[in-house]
């Protein structure tokens with residue numbers, strides 16, 4: 001979901017959001033929504049300290065579907081919040097599982113930093129089936145003091161990592177040593193990491209074409225675009241209230257919304273400027289992108305999905321250490337019927353052959369202007385008392 005230029009005005013018209021940002025009228029991100037990015041500081045409780053880092057993990061649509069139960073001392077139980085799923089664009093909850101993997105990876109890095117081994121048992125009451133998830137735990141975690149545990153330098157990147165949806169600098173390719181450090185970061189996880197850059201211009205064009213078409217399909221499929229609309233948070237008040245979802249701070253959008261002129265109640269049509277301007281905008285971003293990366297797993301069971309999320313978190317942290325920006329491109333990887341053709345195209349391009357081989361992550365990579373941190377609800381909102 002892009003964040004600009006798609007305002008349908010109540011009554012049917014559409015207004016483009018431009019100008020005010022350039023005039024310096026941008027509203028500021030509410031400090032309480034991004035307070036979690038200060039880190040847990042001197043928090044004395046080790047579990048809360050590691051969780052204060054874990055909640056900064058990337059999550060699809062920033063839904064933060066992590067629920068933690070701390071009722072048994074020295075133990076953390078992680079479950080999925082069933083109210084925070086994406087049934088239209090993520091019908092099997094594969095991305096939700098990956099987003100629990102990113103959380104566990106940051107938790108692990110934080111535990112190591114404090115001289116503890118995170119003993120993570122995935123699906124202690126059995127794994128979810130392939131189509132649905134339920135209330136059984138994703139993980140049972142015990143933090144065990146261990147003088148032999150190694151700190152990981154990726155820990156230092158947790159507070160600095162952000163998904164970057166800006167245009168990238170096409171003239172600035174990703175250096176070989178940055179690709180290498182991303183590939184090295186994956187190594188603990190058994191999956192195939194690949195990338196393409198300016199060295200293969202033809203392949204770059206194929207990546208851009210598939211990503212652009214997959215994005216168009218998501219925009220013109222009413223139920224999938226509405227799923228994003230439902231988690232749009234427009235302006236500082238909504239962002240401060242929800243602290244999740246997709247933040248829209250564009251001053252014109254905020255202004256229109258304040259006056260009741262931004263209609264989020266129905267999907268724009270394929271020819272509406274609300275749709276066409278987003279397609280054009282995203283096309284420019286793809287054209288500015290000097291590289292793409294991907295991760296392919298041999299299977300697609302729940303453990304594999306969680307571990308793919310762990311690997312993605314490590315790759316993005318490694319990129320952050322190199323000053324490299326990244327934005328996942330999940331549209332063509334998604335399992336809803338309208339994407340089937342693009343899904344097959346990306347599998348073919350990335351040589352995912354056997355039926356169970358799965359492209360878990362695909363992302364654009366490059367150098368870009370920095371972005372604001374995305375909101376977080378804060379740890380207390382995610383602790384359940386059983």
Ligand SMILES: Cc1cc2nc3c(=O)[nH]c(=O)nc-3n(C[C@H](O)[C@H](O)[C@H](O)COP(=O)(O)O)c2cc1C
Nearest residue numbers: 058059060061062095098099162163328329330374
């Ligand atoms: C499994 C997964 C899929 C994601 N897919 C997309 C995507 O298709 N497009 C996108 O812009 N961001 C995507 N993201 C990034 C999230 O939107 C992002 O993590 C979230 O908004 C929080 O922002 P942050 O990463 O800056 O903390 C994805 C993240 C994860 C973990």
